[in-house]
Amino acid sequence: MRAGAGSIRAVVSDVDGTLVTTEKTLSGRAQAAVAELRARGIGFSIISSRPPRGLGMLLAPLRLATPFAACNGGIIAAPDLTVIAEHHIPGRIARRAIAQLEGDNIESWVFAGEDWLVRDDRAPLVDRERFTVQFAPKLVDDFTPYLPRAVKVVGASTDHRRLACCEAKLRIAFARAATVARSQAYYLDVTHPLANKGAALGVLAECMGVAAREIAVLGDGSNDLPMFAVAGLSIAMGNAGDEVKARADLVTATNDEEGFAQAVEQLILARASARA
Numbered sequence: 531m532r533a534g535a536g537s538i539r540a541v542v543s544d545v546d547g548t549l550v551t552t553e554k555t556l557s558g559r560a561q562a563a564v565a566e567l568r569a570r571g572i573g574f575s576i577i578s579s580r581p582p583r584g585l586g587m588l589l590a591p592l593r594l595a596t597p598f599a600a601c602n603g604g605i606i607a608a609p610d611l612t613v614i615a616e617h618h619i620p621g622r623i624a625r626r627a628i629a630q631l632e633g634d635n636i637e638s639w640v641f642a643g644e645d646w647l648v649r650d651d652r653a654p655l656v657d658r659e660r661f662t663v664q665f666a667p668k669l670v671d672d673f674t675p676y677l678p679r680a681v682k683v684v685g686a687s688t689d690h691r692r693l694a695c696c697e698a699k700l701r702i703a704f705a706r707a708a709t710v711a712r713s714q715a716y717y718l719d720v721t722h723p724l725a726n727k728g729a730a731l732g733v734l735a736e737c738m739g740v741a742a743r744e745i746a747v748l749g750d751g752s753n754d755l756p757m758f759a760v761a762g763l764s765i766a767m768g769n770a771g772d773e774v775k776a777r778a779d780l781v782t783a784t785n786d787e788e789g790f791a792q793a794v795e796q797l798i799l800a801r802a803s804a805r806a
Contacts, residue, residue, distance in 0.1 A: 538763060538798055539744040540573035542734055543790060544727075545580060545588070546662065546714065547750035548767050551786050554662050556591055563794035564592050570799065573738040575599075577727050579713035579753060581641050581682075582607040584663025597737045601641060602709065602753055603730025604681035604721045606737075615733070616681055617722035623708045624677045627700060627720040631685040634696045636718075640673045641682040647673060655686040655716060681725065685718035693718050711753035719753065728756030746798055748782070748790060750774060765793045 543549045550556050567574050574592070577599040578585055585600060594609045606614045619627075624640070631638040637655070640647040648656060648667040660666055670676070687693045697718050700710045709726040713719050727749075735742045746763040747754070750770040758764035758777055766778035767789050775781050780797055783789035 537744060538572065538746045538802065539740040540575070540735070540738050541567055541746045541748070541794065541798065542575050542577055542731060542757070542761070543747070544749035544751070544754050545576055545578040545585065547769060547785050548748050548754075549576065549588075549785075549790050556588055557788060557791065559788050559791040561591055563791040563799075566799060567794060568593070570802070572798075572802075573740065575734050575738065577603065577730055577734065577747075577757065579682075579717070579719055580663055581605070581644070581646065582611050582613070583644055583665055584646075586611060587664055597734060599727070599730035599734060601682045602711070602713065602719055602721050602725050603727055603733070604641075604725035606730065606733055617725045618678070619680050619683060619708065619720065619722050619725075621677050623704060623720070624673075624680050624683050626703065627683045627685075627708070628673060630696060630700055630703070631683075631718075634685075634692060634699075636685040636687045636689075636693060636696055638673075639667070639684040639686060640676055640680050641684070642676040642680040645676070647676055649673070653686070654688050659686070681721065683720040685720075686716060687718075688716055690715045711751075713751055713753045726756045727754055728760050731757040731760055748793055750785065763798075765797060 564574050575596045575598050579602050582600040589609050597606055597608055605616045628638045637653045646667045647670050651669045709721045742760045743762040745761045747757045747761040748765045750767040764778045765780045765782055766775045768784035782793035
């Protein structure tokens with residue numbers, strides 16, 4: 531553990547699989563935990579693979595007052611959803627990613643600006659994503675006109691093994707030219723090299739006026755590992771995979787068992803009080 535809870539000045543949390551339940555609800559206890567952080571003078575922000583618009587329903591309940599990261603760090607936005615900074619995927623990378631996904635029979639989506647673009651709005655997982663982000667996709671015949679402003683290409687598949695194989699291929703193909711990581715077992719995200727949660731955590735730290743080593747982070751997926759590597763304290767959810775748990779400082783309960791709230795109450799605030 532690189533930082534004791536007593537030296538934590540801010541908390542940054544992943545959203546899906548971490549802050550919200552499997553049914554995408556934000557519990558009252560989670561809201562209360564965030565309010566208590568604020569009362570103790572500890573900053574709070576979120577970092578997610580969702581687009582900014584897909585996080586809007588959480589901002590008021592959390593009373594978020596600091597910038598947050600969306601699209602795995604591809605976009606840094608203000609609480610009013612104004613874009614502060616964004617990293618577009620190089621066009622050739624986006625085209626190659628889509629071609630590989632298509633070659634592996636995996637549905638591809640593109641996130642560009644405020645739009646979520648699909649070529650089949652009845653494909654598997656579209657309804658799930660619509661429920662999560664609470665807005666509908668834009669149906670297009672061709673992604674090409676939108677690629678210059680794309681911040682994320684997503685491969686969506688219920689065949690988790692097929693998606694894992696595609697992830698391995700793209701990691702080799704792109705090396706340092708793109709960030710390739712699964713945000714969920716069924717989503718494979720391809721973003722700009724700087725659009726990763728480790729780099730985004732550094733930006734959020736600067737926005738909050740703290741050092742990354744003074745931030746506690748919570749997450750459940752492999753795309754959370756870059757922020758685990760640079761934060762002062764990393765906490766994995768009980769529903770996280772073994773690799774994620776092994777690389778975390780601490781492990782809390784699952785997202786359906788109030789794991790986020792428990793981590794804040796017992797692993798951050800209680801320890802901070804004991805050290806005071």
